[in-house]
Amino acid sequence: MPTGRDTKIVTARFGNEDAKTLAGYERTGGYQTLRKALAMRPEDVTAEVKASNLRGRGGAGFATGVKWGFVPANSPKVHLVCNADESEPGTCKDRELMYWDPHLLIEGMVIAAHALRAQHNFIYIRGEMMREYAVLQKAVDEAYARGYLGKNILGTGAEIHLTVHRGAGAYICGEETALLNSLEGMRGQPRLKPPFPAVKGLFGNPTIVNNVETLMNVPAIIDKGGKWFADLGMGRSGGTRIVCVSGHVEKPGVFELPIGITFNELINEVCGGVWKGRKVKAVIPGGVSMPPLDEHELDVPIEFDALQTDERIKPVNYLPGKQFDLGGGKALRTMAGSGGVVVMDDQTDIPKALWRILKFFAHESCGQCTPCREGTGWMEKVSRRIADGNGKPGDLELLGTIAHGIAGNTICALGDAAAWPAMGFLTKYWSEFEAKIRRAA
Amino acid sequence: MSLEFSADAQKKITALCERYQVSGSKKPVVLAALHLAQKEFGHLSDDALRLVARTLDLPYAHVYGVATFYTMFRREPGGTTTIRMCTNISCMLRGGYDVLDAFEKKLGLAKGMSNQKFSLVEEECIAACANAPCALVGTKYYLDITPAQVAGIVEELERDPRPESEVV
Numbered sequence: 001m002p003t004g005r006d007t008k009i010v011t012a013r014f015g016n017e018d019a020k021t022l023a024g025y026e027r028t029g030g031y032q033t034l035r036k037a038l039a040m041r042p043e044d045v046t047a048e049v050k051a052s053n054l055r056g057r058g059g060a061g062f063a064t065g066v067k068w069g070f071v072p073a074n075s076p077k078v079h080l081v082c083n084a085d086e087s088e089p090g091t092c093k094d095r096e097l098m099y100w101d102p103h104l105l106i107e108g109m110v111i112a113a114h115a116l117r118a119q120h121n122f123i124y125i126r127g128e129m130m131r132e133y134a135v136l137q138k139a140v141d142e143a144y145a146r147g148y149l150g151k152n153i154l155g156t157g158a159e160i161h162l163t164v165h166r167g168a169g170a171y172i173c174g175e176e177t178a179l180l181n182s183l184e185g186m187r188g189q190p191r192l193k194p195p196f197p198a199v200k201g202l203f204g205n206p207t208i209v210n211n212v213e214t215l216m217n218v219p220a221i222i223d224k225g226g227k228w229f230a231d232l233g234m235g236r237s238g239g240t241r242i243v244c245v246s247g248h249v250e251k252p253g254v255f256e257l258p259i260g261i262t263f264n265e266l267i268n269e270v271c272g273g274v275w276k277g278r279k280v281k282a283v284i285p286g287g288v289s290m291p292p293l294d295e296h297e298l299d300v301p302i303e304f305d306a307l308q309t310d311e312r313i314k315p316v317n318y319l320p321g322k323q324f325d326l327g328g329g330k331a332l333r334t335m336a337g338s339g340g341v342v343v344m345d346d347q348t349d350i351p352k353a354l355w356r357i358l359k360f361f362a363h364e365s366c367g368q369c370t371p372c373r374e375g376t377g378w379m380e381k382v383s384r385r386i387a388d389g390n391g392k393p394g395d396l397e398l399l400g401t402i403a404h405g406i407a408g409n410t411i412c413a414l415g416d417a418a419a420w421p422a423m424g425f426l427t428k429y430w431s432e433f434e435a436k437i438r439r440a441a
Numbered sequence: 442m443s444l445e446f447s448a449d450a451q452k453k454i455t456a457l458c459e460r461y462q463v464s465g466s467k468k469p470v471v472l473a474a475l476h477l478a479q480k481e482f483g484h485l486s487d488d489a490l491r492l493v494a495r496t497l498d499l500p501y502a503h504v505y506g507v508a509t510f511y512t513m514f515r516r517e518p519g520g521t522t523t524i525r526m527c528t529n530i531s532c533m534l535r536g537g538y539d540v541l542d543a544f545e546k547k548l549g550l551a552k553g554m555s556n557q558k559f560s561l562v563e564e565e566c567i568a569a570c571a572n573a574p575c576a577l578v579g580t581k582y583y584l585d586i587t588p589a590q591v592a593g594i595v596e597e598l599e600r601d602p603r604p605e606s607e608v609v
Binding site: 130 | 460461463464465466467468469470471472473475476499503506507510511512513514525528529530531533534535564565566567568569570571572573577579580581582605607608
């Protein structure tokens with residue numbers, strides 16, 4: 001049964017000031033599921049999450065229960081880290097989630113920590129989120145005082161700690177291994193994988209890193225069952241999905257929706273259509289890292305697999321006629337990413353939009369790998385001169401070639417994240433870029 | 442000049458070191474200690490970095506490397522209130538650069554510059570895209586800003602400064 005548009009799992013308490021306090025959260029049924037979970041065997045909690053088809057809401061869409069299963073059995077020390085470093089442009093859900101329902105995150109984390117047998121756990125929150133940090137820290141203090149965190153939780157003997165750790169400004173720290181390095185007190189530079197964090201992560205111990213929205217879905221899964229959650233979704237994707245819609249729509253916002261809703265339905269029925277009576281030119285489906293959809297590709301659902309494989313979406317080229325293998329051997333179309341949907345109307349200056357995206361990546365490259373450090377800077381320069389009306393013949397080929405040289409050749413995915421939109425926009429709006437360069441000549 | 446943490450900051454750092462004992466070192470406390478140093482001394486001078494290094498038994502070079510990696514740390518004095526105006530894609534599409542221009546004019550400051558009262562930062566996405574254009578000032582978000590509102594925002598912040606150290 002597909003879920004209705006009014007099914008709310010993680011946004012049910014939005015707007016409810018009272019529920020931000022521990023007492024108010026309890027009044028809405030909060031921390032009841034924790035009692036149930038602590039009475040379950042850890043492996044049964046993980047099995048329920050596996051059955052739910054919950055997929056990571058941070059960007060990659062990896063199956064959460066499967067990830068939890070990667071922790072080697074009998075590891076003496078395991079950590080759970082919540083990635084609350086939301087900074088993918090176009091994405092504004094985790095900040096809202098933490099602000100409105102901090103205890104749901106804590107409850108989800110304690111349940112997950114029980115499943116993972118993780119004692120010392122952390123929320124790594126983006127440094128700029130000062131308001132949300134204050135909200136979370138207060139909620140964590142309340143949870144300790146009430147015995148939902150600490151030693152002998154609810155008299156069960158369980159010992160689970162939670163520390164809120166503030167970052168200090170770096171997009172790269174949203175990458176899980178950079179986040180772990182930052183948490184360890186180092187520069188936020190990604191680590192080579194393998195070993196994956198589930199085997200060797202924080203302080204050298206097995207570590208599971210999950211996104212805020214992901215962890216906040218866990219209590220409902222344990223409360224109502226994995227099957228219930230799986231049935232809400234479609235295909236291999238369980239539950240609802242939060243989309244953050246920004247840009248040229250009448251009613252931008254953060255919406256929790258059925259995961260099978262299409263982009264056309266999202267824009268026209270949920271967001272009141274494109275603003276000023278205009279038409280769509282481009283839609284970024286899941287944060288600026290993801291290749292865009294054009295106006296003919298919007299009957300595709302927002303769901304993870306659909307965006308990767310639906311053949312109504314044109315493949316990405318790095319040069320005209322030369323297809324790029326997005327996803328390393330999989331030739332994916334695009335990805336659902338972080339749920340940040342950016343709508344651009346038919347009067348949008350696409351070369352300028354691409355320049356702004358590439359400027360961001362040039363600013364955020366951590367400098368560790370040469371292709372990304374140098375390449376993002378070059379892409380910003382070339383795209384800027386095109387956007388400024390000073391483009392030269394050959395600039396588009398140059399841009400595509402640089403992007404192709406970055407993708408797949410760096411330690412982490414930031415290089416890909418910069419290259420993919422460059423190739424995606426060039427593929428779908430080549431003639432607009434060309435026209436701009438012709439005018440310059 | 443040798444600097445010292447206040448008793449309150451020192452207490453916080455000691456508590457954090459205990460909190461992170463599981464790591465086997467004091468290194469995970471470095472970001473928090475740098476936030477505290479910036480709060481106490483306004484910016485992270487060489488002496489402030491030396492203090493953090495000494496307090497956490499870390500090499501100065503390590504602390505220097507960390508302090509210069511993260512954008513919220515400043516090595517030079519700045520204004521009491523930092524205005525972080527986003528111009529990233531969602532904000533740009535709805536006039537973010539016009540709002541940034543309005544801030545520059547009203548403050549008499551180019552982006553990236555400071556006077557005693559204000560620092561103006563062209564910020565990358567602050568995760569409030571559904572209310573673009575937006576700016577972040579300490580714990581306060583200014584949402585759906587128009588250029589016409591900028592003068593009022595600046596005057597409000599002149600009356601009621603919002604240092605970022607409020608939550609440190």
